[in-house]
Amino acid sequence: MSETPIPAQKSRLRAALESDLFYTFTRSPVAVVAAFVVLLMLLASVFAPLIAPTNPFDPASLNLMNGFTAPMAANDFTGDVFLLGTDDQGRDVFSTILYGMRISLFVGVSAVLFAMVLGITLGLLSGYLGGWVETIIMRTADVQLTFPSILVAMLIFGIAKGITPVEYRDQMAIWVLILAIGLSDWVQFARVVRGATLVEKNKEYVEAARLIGRGSGAIMLRHILPNVLSPVLVIATISLALAIIAEATLSFLGVGAPPTQPSLGTLIRIGQGFLFSGEWWILLFPATTLLALALSVNLLGDWLRDALNPRLR
Amino acid sequence: MAAPVLSIRNLTVEIPTRHGILKPVDGVSYDIVGGEILGIVGESGAGKSMAGNAVIGLLSPPAHIAKGEIWLNGARVDQLKGEAMRRIRGKEIGMVFQDPLTSLNPLLRIGDQLVETMLTHLPISHAEAEKRAIAALEEVGIPGAAKRVNSYPHEFSGGMRQRVVIALALCAEPSLIIADEPTTALDVSVQAQIMALLKRLCRDRGTAVMLITHDMGVIAEAADRVAVMYAGRLAELGPVREVITAPRHPYTHGLMASTPLASKGQKRLHQIPGAMPRLDAVPDGCAFNPRCPYVQDKCRHAPGPTAEGNAAACWFPLVQEELS
Amino acid sequence: MALVSVKNLSRVFDVSKPWLNRVLEREPKAFLTAVSEVDFEVEPQTTYALVGESGSGKSTIGRMLVGLLKPSGGNVDIDGVDLANETDAAKIDAIRSDIQMIFQDPYASLNPRWRVRDIIAEPVAARGGKTDGLAEKLLEQVGLSVKDAGKFPHEFSGGQRQRICIARALASEPRLIVCDEPTSALDVSVQSQVLNLMSDLKDNFGLTYVLITHDLTVVQHMADRIGVLYLGRLVEEGAPEDLFDAPKHPYTQMLLDAAPRMDGFGREATPPEGEIPDPINPPSGCAFHPRCPLAAEVCHKERPVMRRLGNTRVACHMAEE
Incomplete structure (x- = not known):
C-alpha cells in the first residue's frame, strides 16, 4: 500500500472552475455583467496611461483653446475632436475619467483593505478573548456606529490634515483619505468577524487545538481566521462600493482628493459648475462612470452574499 | 385485513x-x-x-x-x-x-x-x-x-x-x-x-x-411491522419479530448483528464493510451488492425484486438455518 | 498504579445573568454544580466508562481530565501529575502529549479549511516534531487510504471523519484517550466499525480509554469498569457484569429498565417516573430521591456517601448486598 503514488492534488484553478460558487456565478447573468463591468474598469484604470489619448495632468499637452469642446464635435478653433468632449481647461474628459477612476479605485480598495485588516484583527481578538478586551472594542464600535460614517471620515480627515505640515498636504491627501474612510468602516468587519469567531471558537476542532497546547495566537490565526473569511469577503465587496462613494462624496465636498489628483468625485464637483451653462458632458460622463462602477460592485456583492449564504441556496 | x-x-x-x-x-x-x-x-x-x-x-x-x-x-x-x-x-x-x-x-x-x-x-x-x-x-x-x-x-x-x-x-x-x-x-x-x-x-x-x-x-x-430502507429503496418489510430475529435481506442481517446488543459477549462487533453509497453513486443492480457477503453475479446487474408485503428485496434471501 | 486518579472532583459554573440584569431584577448570582465530589481511578490499559443522561456532568469530567477545564475543587492526577496545579512546564508538556481526546461531532471536530494531512500531524507539529509520512502511516492504521491525506474533511462521511479524529488522537502517541460520545453521531453499522477499530488500537498501542457516553449498549460492550453519574454525582461504580446483572443503585436499575431492547417486542414496561431535576437547584440529600421508588426519610436529608458493596461501589442509603 505504501508504494501507491499519491496523486497530484487538483490545481487551484481546476478546483475553482469546478466549484459550486463558479457554477452559480455562470448561472447569474446579473453577476456576470457586473463582474465584466468591474473588471473592465479595473483594467482601464490600471492601464490608464496606455489607453488615455492625452495625459490631462501634463500642462505641456494642454491647449486652452480646446476648452469646452462638445463630445464628438470638432473644436471651433483647433478642429480637434474629443470622444467625450473637454472641460474648461481643454482637458480631454475621457482621459480625466480614466485617471480619476484610477484614484477612486485606489482609494476605495486601499481603504477597504485597511478597514478589513483592522476589523478582522479587532473582531478576532474580541470574539476569541472576550472579557474586557471585547467590552472595550465592541463598545467603541457601538459609539462609532452612532455617527454617520461620512461624518467620522470628515472628522478624521480634518484632524489628519490639521497635523500634516502644509508643504506635504497635497501629497498626503490621498493617504489621509484612505485612513479616514478605512477608520470609518472597520466596525462592520469587526462585528461580523466577532460573531463568526464566537461560533467557531466553541467548535470541537478548536478544543482539539487547545488540548495539544496551541497558544491563543496560533488558534486565532491558523484555525479560526480561515473559517470566518467568507462573510468578510461579502462585506468587503459591498464596502468597496460604499468606500468609492464615500471618497466621491468627500471629494465632491472639497475635502478629499486635491485638484492636482482629481478623483471621480473631484471631477463631478468641477462639472456641476457647468451644468446650467450648457456644458453637460463635463458632469454627466464622470457621474455615469461613478454610478456604473458603484452599482456593479454592489450587485456583485449582493450576488456573493446570496451565493455564500447556505440558507438561500 | x-x-x-x-x-x-x-x-x-x-x-x-x-x-x-x-x-x-x-x-x-x-x-x-x-x-x-x-x-x-x-x-x-x-x-x-x-x-x-x-x-x-x-x-x-x-x-x-x-x-x-x-x-x-x-x-x-x-x-x-x-x-x-x-x-x-x-x-x-x-x-x-x-x-x-x-x-x-x-x-x-x-x-x-x-x-x-x-x-x-x-x-x-x-x-x-x-x-x-x-x-x-x-x-x-x-x-x-x-x-x-x-x-x-x-x-x-x-x-x-x-x-x-x-x-x-x-x-x-x-x-x-x-x-x-x-x-x-x-x-x-x-x-x-x-x-x-x-x-x-x-x-x-x-x-x-x-x-x-x-x-x-x-x-x-x-x-408492529418494520420497513428497512437502504439507499432510497426498501430492503425488507415484515413483522417486527421476524425482521429482527430472522432477517432475510443480508443488509438487515448485518444491521441487526452490528448493534452491540446482538454481539453480547463477543470481543469484536459484527461489522458491514464499507458505507452506504452516496445518492450520486448508487451502484447498478442491487444497491447493497458491493457490501454484501453473499453477492452473486445477478445482483450486480439486476436491481433486487421490490419488497412488498412480507418480503426482502434480495435475489437470494437468507434462509434462517444459514444464519446461526 | 492507576493511570488516572480523580479525587473529590467538583466543578461549579457561574450561570448568573449579567450584573445589570441581576441588579434590576433583584436576583442573586446563580451557580450550576455540574460535577460534585466525584472519585474514581482508571487502571492502565483498561476502558473506564462514564455513563449518564444529560446534565450528569460526564462531559465536564472529560474536559477536566484532559485539561480543557480547571476543577473548582478536588484534583485529577494523570500518572502522578496534576495538570491544573503542576508548575513544572516540562512535566506539563510531557503529560499533555500523553492525553488525547476524541469528540462527539465528527463534523465540528475537524477544521474544514485544513487538509487531512495537516490535521492529523498537528499534535506533533505543534511541538516541533518530525511529521514526514506521519499522517499517511496513521491513516493506514485507522483503515483509510494513504491518498486521503491530501483531501479536505468535507470529502469524507461521518464514520471516516471519526477515523481521522482517531488518527489525530494517536499522532502524539498518547497513553490516555478520553472519548466523548465517540459514536453517538454515527449510524449503527458505522458505529460497530469505529468501536472495533478502537478495540484494536487499544490492544496494539496499549491505550487507556475513558469512554463518555449515554449509550448503555456501547458501554456494556467496551468497558472494563463503569461509573454511573446522576446530576454530577457518581452513584454507582462496578464491572459491567455486576452492574448490568445486579445493579445496586435504583437509578442504575431505572436506566437499565428504560433502555430499549432488541428483544423487547411489544414490551409494556412501566416507564420511569419524572424527569432529571434542574441542576441549579438540585434536590436535597440524595439527588435521586424524588424519583426513587425506595426513597426513605434519610434520603431527603443526607447525601449518601460512596461505599463498597462486594465488587461495586454505590452511593445509596438503601443499597444492600
Missing part, C-alpha cells in the same frame, strides 16, 4: 442537480392500517425521512415526487397542491418531529395552539375546544394541565414539550401520525415515557403510525 389508512405505491422522489438526478426515495411501497405502528428504519441518507415528507407534501424543492401514488383513506393525495394539501395535513395527518420546537410556535401559548388546530379542523365551539385542550394535555401526562395551557413552549422541559407536540398532533383526531425520530433528542428515561405514551394513545384511538427512527431497540419495542 382492514383497508389501509396510508398506502404508498412505488413512490419515487427525485432531486435534479447539476450532476444528474438523485433518487432519495426509489420505488418504495408500503401500507399502514389503523392502530398499527409501522417502523421505518435505516441509516442516515437511506431516505426514511424523505418518504415521510413526501406523504405530508413537505418536500423542499427541487425535490419532488416523480413517480408513484400516495393514498390516504382511499383518496389519492400525492397530486394535491397548496390549500387542499394543507387541509389534509392538519386534519388527517399529525406530525411529531425530533425537535419539538419545530412543531410549536414559540410566540403562542400552547393552549391557543391546540384550540386553533381543533377549530380549524373540527366542527366544535371555542369553549368546547378549550375544554378539549385541557383534556388533551391531561391525557399526555402534563401535570396541572388546567394551568399549563397558558404556558409558552419555552417554559416546558424537552420531554414535556414532546408531550405537548403529541397532544397537538392528536387533537384534530387524525387517522395517521408521522413520528420522525420523536425521541432521538431525549434521554433514555424520558424516551421510554414518550414511546409508552405514543403507543398507548395510538392504540386506543386506532391511529396509524409511521415511526421513523434509526434506533432498532425503539422499533423492536414499539413497532
Whole structure:
C-alpha cells in the first residue's frame, strides 16, 4: 500500500472552475455583467496611461483653446475632436475619467483593505478573548456606529490634515483619505468577524487545538481566521462600493482628493459648475462612470452574499 | 385485513442537480392500517425521512415526487397542491418531529395552539375546544394541565414539550401520525415515557403510525411491522419479530448483528464493510451488492425484486438455518 | 498504579445573568454544580466508562481530565501529575502529549479549511516534531487510504471523519484517550466499525480509554469498569457484569429498565417516573430521591456517601448486598 503514488492534488484553478460558487456565478447573468463591468474598469484604470489619448495632468499637452469642446464635435478653433468632449481647461474628459477612476479605485480598495485588516484583527481578538478586551472594542464600535460614517471620515480627515505640515498636504491627501474612510468602516468587519469567531471558537476542532497546547495566537490565526473569511469577503465587496462613494462624496465636498489628483468625485464637483451653462458632458460622463462602477460592485456583492449564504441556496 | 389508512405505491422522489438526478426515495411501497405502528428504519441518507415528507407534501424543492401514488383513506393525495394539501395535513395527518420546537410556535401559548388546530379542523365551539385542550394535555401526562395551557413552549422541559407536540398532533383526531425520530433528542428515561405514551394513545384511538427512527431497540419495542430502507429503496418489510430475529435481506442481517446488543459477549462487533453509497453513486443492480457477503453475479446487474408485503428485496434471501 | 486518579472532583459554573440584569431584577448570582465530589481511578490499559443522561456532568469530567477545564475543587492526577496545579512546564508538556481526546461531532471536530494531512500531524507539529509520512502511516492504521491525506474533511462521511479524529488522537502517541460520545453521531453499522477499530488500537498501542457516553449498549460492550453519574454525582461504580446483572443503585436499575431492547417486542414496561431535576437547584440529600421508588426519610436529608458493596461501589442509603 505504501508504494501507491499519491496523486497530484487538483490545481487551484481546476478546483475553482469546478466549484459550486463558479457554477452559480455562470448561472447569474446579473453577476456576470457586473463582474465584466468591474473588471473592465479595473483594467482601464490600471492601464490608464496606455489607453488615455492625452495625459490631462501634463500642462505641456494642454491647449486652452480646446476648452469646452462638445463630445464628438470638432473644436471651433483647433478642429480637434474629443470622444467625450473637454472641460474648461481643454482637458480631454475621457482621459480625466480614466485617471480619476484610477484614484477612486485606489482609494476605495486601499481603504477597504485597511478597514478589513483592522476589523478582522479587532473582531478576532474580541470574539476569541472576550472579557474586557471585547467590552472595550465592541463598545467603541457601538459609539462609532452612532455617527454617520461620512461624518467620522470628515472628522478624521480634518484632524489628519490639521497635523500634516502644509508643504506635504497635497501629497498626503490621498493617504489621509484612505485612513479616514478605512477608520470609518472597520466596525462592520469587526462585528461580523466577532460573531463568526464566537461560533467557531466553541467548535470541537478548536478544543482539539487547545488540548495539544496551541497558544491563543496560533488558534486565532491558523484555525479560526480561515473559517470566518467568507462573510468578510461579502462585506468587503459591498464596502468597496460604499468606500468609492464615500471618497466621491468627500471629494465632491472639497475635502478629499486635491485638484492636482482629481478623483471621480473631484471631477463631478468641477462639472456641476457647468451644468446650467450648457456644458453637460463635463458632469454627466464622470457621474455615469461613478454610478456604473458603484452599482456593479454592489450587485456583485449582493450576488456573493446570496451565493455564500447556505440558507438561500 | 382492514383497508389501509396510508398506502404508498412505488413512490419515487427525485432531486435534479447539476450532476444528474438523485433518487432519495426509489420505488418504495408500503401500507399502514389503523392502530398499527409501522417502523421505518435505516441509516442516515437511506431516505426514511424523505418518504415521510413526501406523504405530508413537505418536500423542499427541487425535490419532488416523480413517480408513484400516495393514498390516504382511499383518496389519492400525492397530486394535491397548496390549500387542499394543507387541509389534509392538519386534519388527517399529525406530525411529531425530533425537535419539538419545530412543531410549536414559540410566540403562542400552547393552549391557543391546540384550540386553533381543533377549530380549524373540527366542527366544535371555542369553549368546547378549550375544554378539549385541557383534556388533551391531561391525557399526555402534563401535570396541572388546567394551568399549563397558558404556558409558552419555552417554559416546558424537552420531554414535556414532546408531550405537548403529541397532544397537538392528536387533537384534530387524525387517522395517521408521522413520528420522525420523536425521541432521538431525549434521554433514555424520558424516551421510554414518550414511546409508552405514543403507543398507548395510538392504540386506543386506532391511529396509524409511521415511526421513523434509526434506533432498532425503539422499533423492536414499539413497532408492529418494520420497513428497512437502504439507499432510497426498501430492503425488507415484515413483522417486527421476524425482521429482527430472522432477517432475510443480508443488509438487515448485518444491521441487526452490528448493534452491540446482538454481539453480547463477543470481543469484536459484527461489522458491514464499507458505507452506504452516496445518492450520486448508487451502484447498478442491487444497491447493497458491493457490501454484501453473499453477492452473486445477478445482483450486480439486476436491481433486487421490490419488497412488498412480507418480503426482502434480495435475489437470494437468507434462509434462517444459514444464519446461526 | 492507576493511570488516572480523580479525587473529590467538583466543578461549579457561574450561570448568573449579567450584573445589570441581576441588579434590576433583584436576583442573586446563580451557580450550576455540574460535577460534585466525584472519585474514581482508571487502571492502565483498561476502558473506564462514564455513563449518564444529560446534565450528569460526564462531559465536564472529560474536559477536566484532559485539561480543557480547571476543577473548582478536588484534583485529577494523570500518572502522578496534576495538570491544573503542576508548575513544572516540562512535566506539563510531557503529560499533555500523553492525553488525547476524541469528540462527539465528527463534523465540528475537524477544521474544514485544513487538509487531512495537516490535521492529523498537528499534535506533533505543534511541538516541533518530525511529521514526514506521519499522517499517511496513521491513516493506514485507522483503515483509510494513504491518498486521503491530501483531501479536505468535507470529502469524507461521518464514520471516516471519526477515523481521522482517531488518527489525530494517536499522532502524539498518547497513553490516555478520553472519548466523548465517540459514536453517538454515527449510524449503527458505522458505529460497530469505529468501536472495533478502537478495540484494536487499544490492544496494539496499549491505550487507556475513558469512554463518555449515554449509550448503555456501547458501554456494556467496551468497558472494563463503569461509573454511573446522576446530576454530577457518581452513584454507582462496578464491572459491567455486576452492574448490568445486579445493579445496586435504583437509578442504575431505572436506566437499565428504560433502555430499549432488541428483544423487547411489544414490551409494556412501566416507564420511569419524572424527569432529571434542574441542576441549579438540585434536590436535597440524595439527588435521586424524588424519583426513587425506595426513597426513605434519610434520603431527603443526607447525601449518601460512596461505599463498597462486594465488587461495586454505590452511593445509596438503601443499597444492600
